[in-house]
Amino acid sequence: MKIKWKLLTSSLCLSLLLGGCFGTDKSVTQKSSDGKDDVPRSDDMYESILTYTGDGYDLPGGDKNEKFAKDHKDDVEKAVKDYLKNEFNTDVKVHNMVGNRDGVTVFYESTGPLHFYATAIVPIDLKNKDVLGDHVWTLEGVVERGIKGALYAYLFEDEFKELDRILGELENEEDIVGRKIEAIENVGGIGYMTPFYFLANSTNDEAIEPVYELYMKDPETPKAELRSAFDKEQFIPEDYLFSIQFYMEDPNKEPDEAILERIVNTIVDSTTIPSGNYAINLHDNYVIKHAAEGSKDNSISRKFPDEEIIKE
Structure with a gap:
């Protein structure tokens, strides 16, 4: 399973070049001349997670293309909607356009x-x-992975609701917050996502494959039929990585180990959340704007390969 996750991680890293994400393993920290991480955060580089909605995110060499795309917004949106409908039988709502060297990346x-x-x-x-x-x-695989992850959430709706509930309670009880929904809409783009986590799932999951095939033939297939098609015998929890991302609510506080341990223990102790592999990440209050990135040198975590949390 670890080999599979290394391959999936590589695939996700490629997708993030065009798609933006919070909480991957980049490390970007502003340092003083003596090497200490104590320089005040620059407003043009960092923004509080409390207000960040994706402004400032960019891709190399895309300024002119982005301006042209936004001047021709209707044409760009129609092209994306037609493509997703024709290729994946999926209707979509466009949230954001970010220029790249050869065109525009549409979220x-x-x-x-x-x-x-x-x-x-x-x-x-x-x-x-x-x-x-x-x-x-x-x-390759980005849309398929998004559909398959969404199907998993659709089939196990009660378990996902329970995960959302316990993470919401943690946010209410601790000095931590999730992301704004606007940030997910504008610079998320990596599949099934909520303010508290994103689901990184394998395209090679054999348990969901018959469900995917049935859905792609007819998106109106009743949920009961889709659930019947799910191959429980082929299910592997490691095919579904729940990457939980929390931020400190107080801009002046560093990530707290005691809070991280409570999040970890809550996930470990729960018996009613979705099966899968869970990674827990706790960042300070700030996002690196141009990368839509929360992970920095001071972030703390519990995740593969150091400490796996597998829910069967």
Whole structure:
């Protein structure tokens, strides 16, 4: 299973080049001249998680393409919606556009019974001032993984609601917060996501594959039929990584080990949350704006490979 997760992590890292995420393993810290992490955070680099909605996120070489895309917003949105409908039988709502070297990365949210966030890339020909709507593409596996993760959440709705409930209680009882929904909409884009976690699932999950095939043939398939298609004998908890991301609510406080331990113990002790592999991350109050990134040198965590939390 560890080999599989190394491959999945590599795939996610590639997708994040175009898709933005909170809480991956990048380490970016502002240091003073003597090497200490005590320089006040720059407003143009960092923003409090309490207010961050994705402003400042960027991709290399995309300024001109982003301006052109936003001037032709209707064409870009239509191209993405048509592509997702034709290729994946999925209706979407577009939230944000971020220019890249060859076009624009579009952040969208699925609509309908399944709920996930993802990205699509729309090429732009600046020389001829044209949105290349017939050449929309997505990184391999990104949409499929989003649909499969959303299907898992759909089939086990009660367990997911319980996870949301206990994480919401932790937010209320401790000096911690999750992300704003606007940030997830604008710069999330990596599948099933909530203010408290994102689900990183394998595209090779054999348990969900028959459900996926049935759904893709007919999105109106009743939930009971989809659940019957789920192959429990093939289910492997490590195929589903729940990456929990909390932030300190107080801008002046560092990540607290005691709070992290309470989050970990809450997950370990719960018997009614979804089966899967859980990673727990606690950051300070700030996000690196241009990368939509919370993980920094002072972040603390419990996760693979150092300490796995597997819920069968």
